[in-house]
Amino acid sequence: MSHRSTRVQTPTGGAVTPIRPPKVYSLPEPPSPAFITPYTDYKAGVPIVLDLGTWQTRVGYSLDDTPRLTFPTQLARYRDRKILRTFTLVGSDVNLDANTRQAAKSPFDGPLVANWEYLEAILDYAFVKLGVSSDSKVDNPIVMSEILGCPLSQHRSMQELLFETYSVPAATFGIDSLFSYHYNNGSTGLVISAAHETTHVLPVINGRGILSQAKRLNWGGHPAASLLLSLVQLKYPHFPGKLTPQHAEMLIKDHCYVAPMSYADEVDHFLDRDDNFDERDHIIQAPFTEIVQPTKTEEELARIAERRKESGRKLQEQAAKMRLEKLIKKEQELEYYRAIEAKSAEVSQREFTRILEAEGFDDDSGLIRMIRNLEKSIRRSRKQDIGEEESDSEPQTFPLLDIPDDQLDESQIKQKRHQRLLKSNYEARMRAKAEKKKEEERRKAEERQDEEWRANDLEGWIKSRREQREQILQKIKEKKRLKEELNNRKSLASQMRMKSIANLASDTPTSSGRKRRRGGANDDDDDTFGANDDDWAVYRDIANTSDTEEDEEMAATVRKLEEQLLTFDPDFSLDNTLDAQNDWTNSLIHAFLRGTRPFDPSSRAEAHQVHLNIERVRVPEVIFQPSIAGLDQAGVVELASDVVLRRLPTKDASVACNDIFLTGGYSLLNGFDNRLLHELRAVLPVEMDLTIRRAQDGILDAWKGMRKWVSSKQNISKMLTRKEYEEYGPEYIKEHDMGNMALV
Amino acid sequence: MAPSTVSSASATPPPSAPPPFTLFDADLTTAPKPFRNPHAKPPSRRVKNAKQIISDEAKRLTSIDRPGAVDQPTYINVEAPPSVLPRKWWCDVTGLRAPYRMPGSGMRYHNKEVYEVIKQLPPGVDQQYLQLRSANVVLK
Numbered sequence: 001m002s003h004r005s006t007r008v009q010t011p012t013g014g015a016v017t018p019i020r021p022p023k024v025y026s027l028p029e030p031p032s033p034a035f036i037t038p039y040t041d042y043k044a045g046v047p048i049v050l051d052l053g054t055w056q057t058r059v060g061y062s063l064d065d066t067p068r069l070t071f072p073t074q075l076a077r078y079r080d081r082k083i084l085r086t087f088t089l090v091g092s093d094v095n096l097d098a099n100t101r102q103a104a105k106s107p108f109d110g111p112l113v114a115n116w117e118y119l120e121a122i123l124d125y126a127f128v129k130l131g132v133s134s135d136s137k138v139d140n141p142i143v144m145s146e147i148l149g150c151p152l153s154q155h156r157s158m159q160e161l162l163f164e165t166y167s168v169p170a171a172t173f174g175i176d177s178l179f180s181y182h183y184n185n186g187s188t189g190l191v192i193s194a195a196h197e198t199t200h201v202l203p204v205i206n207g208r209g210i211l212s213q214a215k216r217l218n219w220g221g222h223p224a225a226s227l228l229l230s231l232v233q234l235k236y237p238h239f240p241g242k243l244t245p246q247h248a249e250m251l252i253k254d255h256c257y258v259a260p261m262s263y264a265d266e267v268d269h270f271l272d273r274d275d276n277f278d279e280r281d282h283i284i285q286a287p288f289t290e291i292v293q294p295t296k297t298e299e300e301l302a303r304i305a306e307r308r309k310e311s312g313r314k315l316q317e318q319a320a321k322m323r324l325e326k327l328i329k330k331e332q333e334l335e336y337y338r339a340i341e342a343k344s345a346e347v348s349q350r351e352f353t354r355i356l357e358a359e360g361f362d363d364d365s366g367l368i369r370m371i372r373n374l375e376k377s378i379r380r381s382r383k384q385d386i387g388e389e390e391s392d393s394e395p396q397t398f399p400l401l402d403i404p405d406d407q408l409d410e411s412q413i414k415q416k417r418h419q420r421l422l423k424s425n426y427e428a429r430m431r432a433k434a435e436k437k438k439e440e441e442r443r444k445a446e447e448r449q450d451e452e453w454r455a456n457d458l459e460g461w462i463k464s465r466r467e468q469r470e471q472i473l474q475k476i477k478e479k480k481r482l483k484e485e486l487n488n489r490k491s492l493a494s495q496m497r498m499k500s501i502a503n504l505a506s507d508t509p510t511s512s513g514r515k516r517r518r519g520g521a522n523d524d525d526d527d528t529f530g531a532n533d534d535d536w537a538v539y540r541d542i543a544n545t546s547d548t549e550e551d552e553e554m555a556a557t558v559r560k561l562e563e564q565l566l567t568f569d570p571d572f573s574l575d576n577t578l579d580a581q582n583d584w585t586n587s588l589i590h591a592f593l594r595g596t597r598p599f600d601p602s603s604r605a606e607a608h609q610v611h612l613n614i615e616r617v618r619v620p621e622v623i624f625q626p627s628i629a630g631l632d633q634a635g636v637v638e639l640a641s642d643v644v645l646r647r648l649p650t651k652d653a654s655v656a657c658n659d660i661f662l663t664g665g666y667s668l669l670n671g672f673d674n675r676l677l678h679e680l681r682a683v684l685p686v687e688m689d690l691t692i693r694r695a696q697d698g699i700l701d702a703w704k705g706m707r708k709w710v711s712s713k714q715n716i717s718k719m720l721t722r723k724e725y726e727e728y729g730p731e732y733i734k735e736h737d738m739g740n741m742a743l744v
Numbered sequence: 745m746a747p748s749t750v751s752s753a754s755a756t757p758p759p760s761a762p763p764p765f766t767l768f769d770a771d772l773t774t775a776p777k778p779f780r781n782p783h784a785k786p787p788s789r790r791v792k793n794a795k796q797i798i799s800d801e802a803k804r805l806t807s808i809d810r811p812g813a814v815d816q817p818t819y820i821n822v823e824a825p826p827s828v829l830p831r832k833w834w835c836d837v838t839g840l841r842a843p844y845r846m847p848g849s850g851m852r853y854h855n856k857e858v859y860e861v862i863k864q865l866p867p868g869v870d871q872q873y874l875q876l877r878s879a880n881v882v883l884k
Contacts, residue, residue, distance in 0.1 A: 033765075033770070034765075035765040035769055035770070078767075080767075086773065087767050087770075087771045087773065088771060088772040088773045089767070089770050089771065089772065090772055093770040096765075096766075096767055096770055097767070100767070109793050109794040109797075110794040111794075112794045112797050112798075114791060114792055114793050114794060114797070115790065115791050116787070116790040116791070117790050117791070121772060124772060124775075124777055124780070125772055127777070127779050128772065128775050128776075128777060132778075132779045133778055133779070134778070134779055135778055135779075136778070136779070136780070136781050136782060136783075137779060137781060138779045147819075148817065148822055149817045149818050149819040149820075149821075149822045150819065151797055151798070151800075151801035151818075151819045152801065152804060153797060153800060153801065153804075154797065157787070160787065164781065164784040164785075165780060165781055165784045165786075166779060166780065166781065167781045167784075200822075201824075211817040211822070212815045212816060212817050214817060214822050215822055215823070215824045215825075216822045216823055216824060217824045218823070218824075227876065230872075230875075230876055231876070234837075234869070234872060234873060234876075237869070263834075264832070264841060267839060267840050267841070268840070268841070270840075271838075271840075484863065484864075587857065588838070588854070588855065588857050588858070589838075589857055589858065589861055592837075592838050614838055614839040614840065615839070617839075618834075618839040625832065626824075626827070627827065627831050627832075627877070628834060628877060629876065629877060629878075630876065630877035630878025630879060631878075632826045632827075633823070633824040633825070633826060633827065634824050634825060634826065634827040634828070634829075635827060638827055638828075638829060639824055740817075741816060741817060743805075743808075743816050743818065
């Protein structure tokens with residue numbers, strides 16, 4: 001279900017475009033379960049080899065070359081409420097449907113068995129599938145794996161289970177990594193077993209594990225998968241697809257590798273935009289459904305555009321008409337108030353006050369303010385109309401206006417009224433035109449002046465422009481800082497904001513109170529709030545919303561200044577511009593999240609992509625530096641060198657170094673052996689020979705080793721028999737070369 | 745016009761698919777298990793998490809008198825000791841070298857660009873990053 005991206009885009013910045021589309025890996029899906037028919041050839045008496053791992057369980061007879069059954073150690077209990085039946089599914093059967101897959105659980109908690117009921121079900125499953133048909137007992141000796149230093153309670157429960165529930169004739173337990181080493185013909189060496197839950201460093205001398213010198217690191221494939229999953233989830237918090245721990249496991253297997261020399265060297269240039277970036281940055285495509293937009297024909301598009309244009313034009317016309325009407329009304333009002341103002345000279349003071357009161361003014365300052373406001377708004381609306389002026393060059397005439405009403409008939413009076421409207425309309429337009437002309441001239445003069453300045457004093461001009469740009473940038477920065485500070489409740493900005501809110505909400509705002517206290521003489525309520533445009537910012541500040549309009553305006557001004565600087569300032573290059581500095585092509589975070597190509601947020605495919613880059617080395621590095629994952633333990637190299645240099649006798653140590661043996665599923669990580677060799681070489685003495693080898697099959701060799709061990713005649717006597725179990729009890733440990741020590 | 749959704753999965757299964765089997769086929773509860781001993785009585789407590797198991801084991805080990813206990817490997821003493829090498833710090837977000845530390849949360853970061861990112865993390869996310877290396881604040 002993978003969709004390969006084939007679009008080629010050009011980035012908006014000036015970077016070199018990788019033309020080749022990137023390689024996209026699809027997210028691996030867990031294999032669908034296939035029904036395993038139980039074997040019918042039950043072999044009574046033949047030892048059954050059971051490698052019970054935290055990841056996989058492998059079961060088979062000692063006669064087989066490879067295990068007959070291999071299944072993930074997991075179980076799902078699912079109750080179907082409709083038919084009132086509980087299903088128990090084991091192994092890969094849990095993937096049968098979504099409900100059971102979600103209910104899948106492991107009997108293990110870390111490397112230890114936490115749920116014995118589940119474990120019993122898993123053993124049941126193994127015996128059912130093997131076709132065990134002996135009555136009331138499993139008539140086979142059992143060889144089973146066990147963790148190093150297994151707690152006695154675990155050992156006891158396992159023995160009880162085997163001898164009581166399954167009534168096996170004999171059983172033995174051993175450490176899986178020792179069995180693996182045994183299978184690979186090792187005798188003296190250092191076994192490093194990186195498994196699903198734990199990593200062990202275990203010296204072996206003459207075929208016997210020196211358990212007292214062994215060390216366990218609580219890291220393996222399972223915690224690594226959890227780490228990778230968390231990292232990806234934090235990297236893409238809004239990832240629309242679903243990533244499961246199983247996905248993470250497979251991603252580690254397919255994409256992660258161990259840094260060959262050191263982690264620092266590997267990651268230092270990992271996100272550099274060079275030719276090999278695509279090889280380092282693996283794009284994982286999660287399945288998605290494409291939303292297909294119905295495409296329109298060209299004709300339809302043209303029709304829609306035409307319709308849109310038409311309605312836009314209509315709206316514009318309407319708006320212009322409305323504006324004009326408003327303007328005329330305002331002009332009439334202005335005229336009226338001016339007439340009143342003119343009356344002040346003609347009539348007495350008392351009479352004038354009466355007129356003012358009738359008009360709703362307290363005193364003449366109110367009237368003056370009203371006139372001033374009207375003038376201002378008229379000027380503003382005239383300015384707005386600039387640009388949509390009709391080109392009526394010839395002056396219009398309105399003949400009827402000069403004739404008194406009594407000389408006209410009814411229709412002419414009507415017409416006259418119409419002409420009066422037209423006339424004021426026309427006059428308003430003319431005034432607006434004049435205003436516009438003046439504005440244009442002023443602008444031109446300014447430009448001329450600017451040019452002159454530039455011609456005479458280029459340095460000074462550039463300096464001033466740079467200063468202007470710097471100022472705006474400072475302002476932008478300041479705004480950003482303020483916004484960030486508002487996120488913090490205790491910051492000064494937040495406190496100021498709270499103060500403003502409290503002040504505005506209070507009945508006696510402090511600003512006027514302060515004034516009264518200070519001056520005393522000025523007792524009219526008319527403070528000067530609003531005279532300065534910045535005063536209004538208080539509302540914006542308390543609303544705590546971003547003012548995008550203002551931001552855009554500032555960005556536009558910066559762009560304009562930069563344009564001028566680019567043309568006239570030789571020291572100002574494209575790299576210095578704000579846009580270039582904010583460009584994603586230079587961004588480390590963009591390379592980390594989206595690679596070297598532009599990200600198209602509308603693309604469904606790209607939204608479902610995960611870029612694995614540093615994670616590919618970061619996750620495997622934990623085994624060398626457990627502190628990365630918060631583990632307070634020494635890394636595998638430190639443990640190994642400690643065992644060789646301090647814990648083993650020198651004679652044995654140099655022999656053991658000659659055979660450093662890697663086993664376990666997690667040790668299959670790409671480059672694990674080379675890195676180990678490189679790091680150990682750096683800490684071990686020069687005269688020590690170092691050889692590192694991997695198990696033939698890091699996953700299967702433990703099972704094969706158990707099979708090899710039990711196939712040898714003399715080892716049969718080392719198994720705990722039923723008679724011994726009944727005599728010594730379930731806590732008894734019968735020691736052998738591959739097993740744990742009995743502590744009493 | 746509403747966008748129509750087209751599933752990328754094919755509608756018909758490929759012809760080579762194995763014959764489907766159901767939950768009933770896979771159910772272990774009903775499968776015959778003649779090998780089980782009908783007289784065995786199940787032990788009482790069957791679920792214990794790792795922490796409990798380890799603490800029980802530690803209790804058991806201190807209660808018994810063992811001569812030469814240092815040499816004997818137990819689940820507890822085979823655990824790797826803390827590292828004695830100086831710790832290296834890596835960026836919590838990117839995994840690159842981290843020369844800087846965020847005051848307040850203690851997050852490590854690579855450069856000022858990452859700093860801009862972690863400054864604007866939604867509340868709680870910084871703790872999620874710190875949790876990856878068990879450095880988060882745990883309220884009790």
